[in-house]
Amino acid sequence: MQLDHIETFLDIMESRNFNRTADRLGVTQSTVSTRIKNLEQAIGSELFLRGRAGAEPTAAGRRFEAYARAMLSTWSQARHDVRAFNRFEGTLRVAAQVGMTRSILPGWVETLFQVLPKSSIHVESDYSPQMISDLSLGNLDIAVVYAPRYLPEIAYDPLMVEEYVMVSTAASILSEVNPDTYIRPGYTVALEKAHAEALPQLAIGRLSMGSETLAEAMLRRMGGTCYMRSDDARRYTAERPSFVVEGAPALQQPVHTAILARRKHEPIIRRGIRALHLAVMSMES
Incomplete structure (x- = not known):
């Protein structure tokens, strides 16, 4: 063939x-x-x-x-790795959930450059199912995922919990939120479940979105209310007239690392995970 x-x-x-x-x-x-x-x-x-x-x-x-x-x-990955063999001591392929390009990913890549100075690094952002599939196929080494899919060959570890807060261009308190201009967060299954339990009155709305990046873009364009990561909310409210809505519950999204279980003791994998934890610590400090 x-x-x-x-x-x-x-x-x-x-x-x-x-x-x-x-x-x-x-x-x-x-x-x-x-x-x-x-x-x-x-x-x-x-x-x-x-x-x-x-x-x-x-x-x-x-x-x-x-x-x-x-x-x-x-085949494409094999060609890349072999070509890099003569120049670098190793190759690490990492990925994080779409939406983490402004949070975890930049600091992780920066720290990887420090702890793996003689390795080549390939970085992607994707959704959990695809990253887990790429891990299984050997096309990724380390992934940061929201939704673990439990397979015998994949090892998961808790990394952190991301906090989402409600941001509005019009409402400063929860009772003022207009359901007609509210964007329900369908970003992950965990957030959808937490939202339905915490805010049943807003669980059935006219508009829901599966991307926090798109929700923020629509907030900029049309105004209204949506959930954002805490760090994105701080940035957004500092840039534009808007509020972190008082009385609105914070929603929590667990974040996990994922690797092939048989590779967990490889030095490059351990250093990559260490760099990730250092990046998270730096982000939280």
């Missing part, structure tokens, strides 16, 4: 057309057909149904897509 077969398969999954994929890859249509035929023979299953309308993936094709993407990702 060759990588160009995998790349061709994934392109057809997007284009749904052999001729279009041939144009996009700069090869002939017969080359595309041959690559897919060889791939189907190697797998032992038909991957596409060809017709006048184009190419539709079979059930086997749809199932194979995730494996194909994982193979390309693993």
